[in-house]
Amino acid sequence: MPVALVTGSSRGIGAAIAERFAADGYDVAVNYHTSEAAAEETADRVRDHGQAAVVVGADVSDADDASRLVETTVxxxxxxxxxxxxxxxDQHVYTEDLSPEDFDRVMDVNVNSAFCVTKAALPHLRESDADPTPSVTNVSSILAYTGAPIEVHYAGSKGALLSLTKSHARDFAPAVRVNAVAPGHVETDMTSDRTEAEKQEELAGIPMDYFGAPADIADAVAYLRDARFVTGETLNVNGGELMR
Incomplete structure (x- = not known):
């Protein structure tokens, strides 16, 4: 049975990706940092599809924890x-109020984690006989392109993730494909604090006239997983808000 590891998959987009992989016949490693109960719920939904699941708590920005996560999965x-x-x-704060510690923490979780997990996973991915070839998909953001005045460290981290994606794609080809998705406005716990006025303002800029759902991002990740001739690319999933 093919195996997928999804970091940050206790809820939101990560949980939807884990469930989509299970629906497609994958056993899934569900990772969490603080939300163990939610991760167990994700694992239960994986099992509902008849697939095996393992729940692993790990701070994936820490190289040792990332390595332990990968080895436990295997x-x-x-x-x-x-x-x-x-x-x-994510964190909403203007640059003049942003501490170096908070900047570093967002970079650690959003960028360093992808490096640490991918590095730990690479030997196993190279040994995989997956058809099409094994892959890594990084979840970035529309803010990698547009920037954000009160999320400079978040937007910067997501931009760095796109560069990491291209570099790893060149480094690992042809054995392992590496791509990214860049979601636009998606309804998750992370975006639930917006006011109704803010939501309407954001919605006005989306030609499709609705906010994305976590399952929409999971669809994009599944496409990249199966797209045998695609590597080093970013699939923008934003309802037309940003057309490139």
Whole structure:
């Protein structure tokens, strides 16, 4: 049975990706940092699809924890064929109020984690006989292109993730494909604090006239997982808000 590891998959986009992989016949390693109960719920939904699941708590920005996560996945599920680097945190603060510690923490979780998990997973991905070839998918953001006045560290981290994606794609080809998705406005816990006025303002800029759902991003990740001739690319999933 093919195996996928999805970081930050206790809820939101990560949980939707984990469930989509399970629906497509994958055993799934569900990763969390603080939300163990939610991660167990994600694992239960994976099992509802008849697939095996393992729940692993780990701070994926820490190299040792990332390595332990990968090794546990391989030991418990028998291998590793696809990795989705979804773990991320956000914070709304202007630059003049942003501490170096907060800047570093967002970079650690959003960028360093992708590096640490991918590096730990690479030997196993190279050994995979997945068809099409094994892959890594990084979850970025529309803010990688547009920037954000009160999320400079978040936007910067997501931009760095796109560069990391291209570099890893060149480094690992042809054995392992590496791509990214860049979601636009998606309804998750991370975006639930917006006022109704803010939502209407954002909606006015989306030609499709609705906010995305986590399942929309999971669809894009599934496409990249199966797209055998696509590597080093970013799939923008934003309802037409930003057309490139």
């Amino acid at each position: 030991d418990e599920l028998g291998g590793l064929d696809h990795v989705v680097n979804n773990a991320g945190i």
